[in-house]
Amino acid sequence: MNFDLRLPIGMLFSFYGILLVGYGLITKDSTQLYERSLGMNINLGWGLVLLIFGAFMLGMGLRGRSSPPQNKNESSAESKMAP
């Protein structure tokens, strides 16, 4: 099947990452908003994590796309994927 799941996963989380980082930057002076997350700007911090994860998945997916599958069992993706 010619459909690489890493691409939509990468797109979704990159989008969420950008969204949260942006929102975190806009609201970074709002102590009231971050009172509940124990004073941490969790939007900015975790948004970065999501962005890195999303970009990584996108990168993997795009790399797999530019070089047509030479080994059918996708072992290279697998070993890196197991969390």
Add this chain to the structure above:
Amino acid sequence: MHIQLGGIDYLILIVYFSFVIGIGWMLKRYMKGSTDFFLSGRSIPAWVTGLAFLSANLGAQEVIGMAASGAKYGIMTSHFYWVGAIPAMVFLAIFMMPFYYGSKARSVPEYLKMRFDEKTRGLNAISFAVMTVFSSGISMHALAKLLETLIGWPYWGCIFVSAFIVLVYIFLGGLTSAIYNEVLQFFMIVLGFAPLVFLALKNVGWWSGLKDKLALVATSQVVPGTVDQHYAAGTWSESWAHMGSYNQNPMGADWFTMVFGLGFVLSFGYWCTDFLVVQRAMAANSMSAARRTPLIAAVPKMLFPALVILPGMAAIALHQSSGGHFLPVGKDGTPDYNLTIPFMLKQYFPTGMIGIGFTALMASFMSGMAGNVTAFNTVWTYDIYQSYIAPGRSDGHYLWMGRMATVFGILVSIGAAYLASKFNNIMDMLQLVFGFVNAPLFATFLLGMFWRRTTGHGAFFGLLGGTLGAAIFHGLAHTNGAEVGIKGAWIAQQFQFNSEMAQNFTMAIVAWTSCFLLTIVVSLATARNKTDQELTGLVYSLTPKPKSENEPWYQQPVTLGIIILALTIVLNIIFW
């Protein structure tokens, strides 16, 4: 305790569901025949089936129920993972997957037909179909009730919207759609809840602070309704040390009941024979990938207690140290354990992050539903419709039927949602259902796969006897303080238990043992209905060992299985 969602939170939610439906839409053109729809054309790589295998089980009972149990029983809840899941997943990969995948059976009931006979398949197919729509209904009900409580959305509106989303993406893309979305949901849940665990642990003072506060939970009675008995200080933070006797721990179970009832009967019955999870492995693109599916799933499964149980433990600790003002409480002062996770989302996540956490929560319910719906439409179409109602039709007809079954299954589960409201802990209820249906089943598979003398009559009457045994035991067993009726003791209050969980574990043991013995007795009394030749590929001693596919060591099922078991033992020792 309403959660306030901002515009950004709604945006996150809407984008997620657009992706979910979009994936279904993209897959629509690959659905050419019934095999594509029900088995994903056996073309999915192992990391995808592995994460889907895990995610199909990551429904309501996992996220909400495990956090609830974490608060109620403490770290002993980890037995549901380290005893009650990992060993069975390794066993499935190494011993059973060669039969499931190698026999080319399209479903678990179909394997039963090949190994035993038509009536055994029929019994299993029908009881399984009922169970899946029931479970799907529970997920939907729990989701709708939660959204009603948390955001104030109308109950039936939530039911219909969630049913509609699941319907659309399965209708379009079948099992592949469900599997791909399960993987998406897996990442959503892990990435959505990890910061919650971090914040809760930070708040409670990391592990040492948590341990100190949990000692107060176990020993004192400051908070009304939390713990009605005094336990040893480490009861909430040590998983094995207080399992010597049933009255030493809040679970009300001793180690034998737990290991045999949960670790052996319930766990193997669920992970090794439940088509809901096995179907994911059957969709893998090779025998090796099918065998690695449960093993790949076992790695995150092993670590999930940190994600789902730990927040519950932190919540009860904070509830205790705040004098009963952390978790929402009912009229009698008992905390509403099922609201632990949603309440913590509200407590710790600001606008923005709460959109992610909340979407993850909804995703977990949907994955539970979708898993059941895809298992239901396959069993219905292949094992009931094609076998008994309309055999010999074209493949295109069965593809059409699969789509109709998806619609029908979702409609029935909307009705089943109503029943789910009768129990206060979803986990206990699911265990009860699994006890009736699944507990005897593993005895049938064990004998069928490893003893060639097992006959069709033996399997059929063994299964009936096991289910009947479970029902009779349920009628005689009573949990202290529970009402008589749907929770047991409708015949007499013969056996007393301290908790519903202990009662369910024991019921599973009774069901399994009666099925096991009855199958042996009936098999010996009846003639074999399959020759050795017919059983090749279906019975262990008559099947050639699966050939090594020249995988590197880290892809060999046996090597992986041993590593996973060793790591699980280490985890048990660390948190002993």
